[in-house]
Amino acid sequence: MKDSFFSGSFGGDLTRIAADTRLECKICWWVYDPAHGDETRQIGPGTAFAALPWDWSCPTCSGSKDDFMVLEKE
Secondary structure, three states: OOOOOOOOOOOOHHHHOOOOOOEOOOOOEEEEEEEOOOOHHOOOOOOOHHOOOOOOOOOOOEEHHHHHHOOOOO
16 A cells, blocks of 8 residues: 555555545546446456456556546546
8 A cells, every 4th residue: 555645546545445436547547437347358347446356457558556546426
């Protein structure tokens, strides 16, 4: 877990985010939406970000899970 936090970060602590939270890659801006999952990596709809496999990465730029920021609910 990271020691520093910035706006939108969860600091690598997956317990800080809800199951329906959408997150955005800070490298390429791809959005992980649990309602849609990740078809590229065969992650089904309804899969929370915290439930993604430890080795999951952004399907667009291969950024790690720690490279994602929490998006505010609309």
